[in-house]
Amino acid sequence: MKYLRFVKNGQNLFGVLEGESIRQLDSDFLNESAKFTGEVFQLSDVKLLPPVNPGQVIAIGLNYALHAEESGKAIPDEPMIFMVSPTAIVPDGEEIVLPNLDHRIDYEAELAVVIGKQAKGVKKEEALDYVFGYTACNDVSDRNLQKKDGQFTRAKSFATFKPLGPVIETELNPNNVEIKLTVNGEVRQHSNTDDLIHDIESLIVKVSEVMTLNPGDIIITGTPSGVGPLKPEDEVVLEIEGIGKLRNKVVDGSKQAGLQAEEPHTA
Incomplete structure (x- = not known):
């Protein structure tokens, strides 16, 4: 459903x-x-509206081999886990606001797991029992701030940097769905979650080893190769098989921001 x-x-x-x-x-x-x-x-x-209002947004980095390669990073032995502010979330149709046009700000197509019941210390064979369903997330990321900070929270937590939706699909095999992102109709990312380094069950296990997951929390599971910069007037469409299309326009918000440019970085 x-x-x-x-x-x-x-x-x-x-x-x-x-x-x-x-x-x-x-x-x-x-x-x-x-x-x-x-x-x-x-x-x-x-x-x-965003299909869920999470208390926690847990993100996974470098979870597709080709994306790790294009980022110049080694494949992690364990999932790379970090937190993102839920205040960054916007729904299908809302604008992505770029706070500084001097920064490289990238799109990242990702499958998001929506937790359905409280989870702590989950066993792998039971992991999917804790899932309510799945949705799409565009993990918009400021590469300059990733390089400056050495971690990802600020770079990925600006308002509008987490388009989410349009729906939560409950009948889905999360380890085998097509994922595609276009910018102005041009395909930029095209992959399948069967290429995940750490599958969905493993992510739930590893995250729940560290923290308690509550209903409505989401795990965004990493992006395939092909990430690239956004600019004002772009239209970004993220499509995940079985879920649908998440559409967002990009606008210039630099007049309201006071950030200084840094060297771009991909992760």
Whole structure:
């Protein structure tokens, strides 16, 4: 099923997408007691929200071999885990704002895992039992700040740097789905999650060794090769098999930012 969050008549609502129609739920779909209200809306008549409002966003770096190669980095023996602010998340259709045009700011197509129940110390054979579903995330990243800081949190946590959506798909094999990103209609990234260095189960195990995952938390699982810079007026479309298309335009926000340029870096 495809679950989503949306705004209608000034209210934040929950529903299930069936074709171009949304069947409204009476509460958050992460609650097992959620049920249909009988109300039906057309997708074209609502504004989408990010499909989940996570308390934690856990990111995985260098999880495709070719991306590690293009970044000039060794393949990690274990997943490279770091945190990103959930305040960076925006929905399908919202603008990606570039705070400084002197910085190299890249797109990164990623599959996001949405946690469905509290998880700590998870065993690999049970890992997918803790998953509610999957969505798409564009892990927009400021390469200059990655190089300056030596870690990734600031570079990836600016407002609008985490487009997420458009829906959460529950019926998906996360280790074998096609992932593609285009900029202005040109294919820039095209891969499959069967190329992940650390599969989805392994990521859940390793993250839950360190921290407790709660319903609604997300793990973004790494990006394939082909990352590259964004510029104002670009239209970025991230498509993941079974989930759909996440579309965002890019705009210049440099007049509101006061960052100084650094040398670009890819990771």
